[in-house]
Amino acid sequence: MSYSRFEDALAKAVAERRIAGAVALVTDRDGALYEHAHGARTAGQDVAMDAGTLFWIASMTKALVSVGALKLVEAGKLTLDEDLARLIPEFADLQVLDGVDADGKPKVRPARSPITLRRLLSHTSGFAYGFTSPDLLAWATATGAADPSSGSRAAHKQPLVFDPGQDYIYGIGIDWAGVVIEAASGQRLDAYLAEHVTGPLGMADTGFKLSPDQAARAASVHVRGPEGVMPIPFGLPPEPEVLPGGGGLYSTAGDYGRFLRMLMGSGPQLLSEATLRELATLQTAPGVGGFKSALPGMSHDYDPYPGMPTGYGLATLITPDPTGDGRRGGSLTWAGLANTYYWADPVDGRGGVLMTQLLPFADPEVLELFKALERDAYGV
Template sequence: MQSKAQIDQVLRQKSDAREIPGVVAIAANSKEVIYQGAFGKRDLSKDDAMTPDSVFWIASMTKAITGAAAMQLVEQGKLSLDAPIGKVLPDLAAPQVLEGFDANGEPVLRPASNPITLRHLMTHTAGFCYNMWNGDMVQYLEKTGLPAVTTCKNDALKLPLMTDPGTRWEYGINLDYVGKAVEAVSGKRLDAYLRDHLFTPLGMTDTGFKIGEAQRKRLVAMHGREPDGSLAPIPFELEQDPEFHMGGGGLYGTAGDYIKFTQMILNKGRGNGNQLLKPETVAMMGQNHIGELTMTRMTSAVAFATNDVDLYPDMVKKWGLSFLITTAQTPEGRSPGSLAWAGLANTYFWIDPARDVAGVILMQVLPFADQKCLEAFAGFERGVYAGLDAAGQKAA
């Protein structure tokens, strides 16, 4: 791939200049890997070079995997996209909406006007939020003393809705409940279900909620972006003996593993010789499931965790069954109708069925939507499409 040098140069330059600590990037079509590179350090306080098999917290890239698991169970008739999910998850049978706070700062709640469905949860239209993008939820957690979702404690999910189900797109804890629905109808804990029905069939041997001994030797350190733009390693690790496995953000894994998941989507549900989802299910997952609603700007309410998130600000963005859907070509070359999402520590992926290409780029930097990380992602993606275009011209 003649653009390999172009991608290498962008990622090496960013790492050498310490604009990012280190990075692993991989791109593939439905048949084979077409680019792979690793640059920089796993930990800026140590000498270990980044390697292609380095292990990252992939955070919300977990969501698409949990969504795929749920869709397997929809195929089997064990879950329904549109039945009230309260039948499966009693905790969601009578949701409450946070109206605001009274004069004493006490939360004011009312019953939701309609039930929550699995489709709502998978498209972030159930009404749930994350406190890091919602100041009212920051206040609610302070008032109630409920733990943050990253503690993986069950109480962390006992949150009110911010809006009635189906009335607005807002990013939140929805896929954690999807994970609980998978557990409820499969009779397995989420780690075991994903291992048996996705990771093992796809050959994703380095992905899981618990960091194994072999993975720990290759684990990438988390880095924080200081106000002056410099980077420093910070302590960070998800609970290794959690009350619940966080279907919305609990996985650790490698770029090489995740690209196998994206290739399964490109291959209409088939990967590593196994049919994991029906082609029509995969097609449905990539369609707009939020109707007239749109994905909106996410404004930071917790500065250390995230910047404001406004991807492709001029583009209407839709949501499929656990994927962001771009509706126009991006500046980097991604086709309309492509699927994508990301993880809090600046991990990103996209799947472009029209061009038969997918890419994964992993870094470990907080806060999310870091400018230098986004520049690395854009440079990588541009290089991948430049390579496809050059190959297409040769073929023509």
Template sequence: MTIVDVQAMDSLLREPVDAKEIPGVVAMAADRGGRLYEGAFGVRSLATGVPMSLDTVLWYASMTKALVATGAMQLVEQGRVALDEPIGRIIPALAAPQVLDGFDAAGKPLLRPAKRPITLRHLLTHTSGFGYDIWNASVERYMRENGVPLLVDCKLSSLGQPLAADPGEKWEYGISIDWVGQVVEALSGQSLEAYLTEHLFKPLGMNDTAFIVHPERRARRADVHQRHPDGSLETIDHEISQEPEFFMGGGGLYGTAGDYIAYIRMMLNDGRAPDGTAVLQPETVDLMGRNAIGDIEAGVLRPVLPKLANDTDFFPGMSQKWGLSFLINTADAPNGRSAGSLTWAGLANCYFWIDRTKRLGGVVMTQILPFGDPRVLRLYGAFEQQVYRRLAKAA
């Protein structure tokens, strides 16, 4: 049953498009029973002017992470891997990790053995020590000075990075879930795309979600736009490698807002697909949504590459935790989200939330760099607030 005022929600989403603050947006909200709202406004590309639509294919970027984590947790359920065993048993390249302790006077990286083994739990919670060049200056320098390819190139050597911290000691946002994708492949004997398609996408009807954008989907794909310091927007040539040496589990998927809402509904329904198929066991969904990092704080991002990301703190002043693999707000949030809800985002300003207490979730998806765009974040907050207000009125 629709609970939102469609006209009011349409107006809310259309306003920043008409003001030329964003090129286009797709937004959806859902509860356990189905979609409560869906809308698409603006254009897929400023260069072409093709209208945004509900079936527009967008780059999920790091919204990929939750999907890959779900695949890994299916294998945990099957007893194929334990959360706290050394992952070097499965991925020999991670058996003896090295920590980057800076650089000597000549610029040579200072490496030492990690204090403890990396586990799947470390990888799923971004406490493995692996970082991203976008948010860690030492990682950025190491990659640049040692010729490590960018992740979007999907070269196996892209993963050849030392740790920025010892496993288990801090939340360091990075390439951990790319390694989780390698775990899924090693245990399943399938490519990451084949595994997720069979065990997640098909059961949920996520028919437009994939790493490789085939021609029919390419015709519906939105372009990425770069926002310049003066606020103007430019269409840019941006695509994850379509001839990958590895599937980028941390951010390589493309798909539609409707596909992602199908995933959110599965999580709201305790792991069940619409036809009743168990994608995950209820206890696994519960586990994924609990704090898995103890006293460590998570979620606040301070970039070193401002062209790609802005400073971002989704819940200022609030203790934030991480599950397997979601950001968790520990108190009720101002827009109506319950404490203990799950969320994350994608680099091109795509955002989702899953409120398992109120059984409500949603996505707001654009294709704009840098991440943490204030205009998109305002829209995301207003959209969420409107959904919760309507839910309260319907109660």
């Protein structure tokens, strides 16, 4: 299988200083078929990208945390549809944004339905991000509320943008799912994932904190400037009250490939076949899954498959139809804020990862690189 189209496109993007570098991996159920690194970990420095490079994978964290939560469902410690207020006191009196008052200030009212694990995992709980909801962004601006990225638990108790179960919006539901995991398991989220998810899969380079060795292998986050990409200061809160289950992990392409093989039913199996089927079943109305960005400096608008009836399952976006670039219908996919992307195709038994570190999200050129990787992987 030739990956010349992808490699040529990546080399061109690096040479033109459109990105600093990237690592790509394609795997089948038996192991990695292809891995390629090109460029630098930090623009302007001589340390090259390689298979050992660590990336902040941001929202690619969500699938791992979701699998961790589903393991607790299988263990009988959680159910998908119970009212989680029994475990999470903040869920007992949640408010919903309900327009603005005469002075232009956001109004709220009590939520009319409960928060459940199914709703958290499928982004139908009503929890949003400021960058996906202008209404929530306006509320935060009007109230001076702290952002959940601060790591404060109090900052995570924000108003919902609709009643739980009534709509879809991409948001902090999986951060709350991490808090639910801690309440149900009695373990801190990092320890729980290490014991029940990343450890069994052999994902030794995946975690919320970097060791000195890992920090030395980490890629910098970049933005584009007048002279090309340039690194920017970046760091997550070192000791957050709430570990960011929606976006706090670092990992490598190889580690994430191990997780994709599990999603495709191979290697160490963390979930039963029945739970894997449920994970890959649409939990939302068809035709949702992307978002309009309220903060263009953080993310572009993201609709990876316009016209396809995509929707969210219990861990990932589901593409029910063939993509036209190789993937079969029923494939699983999502991404991370700094332009990291993956797919897992359970029908064909093939998955892929593309890791960069560039803001804002949904960069058109990186998306084209991801598409080129998929096309070469399938020989399309």
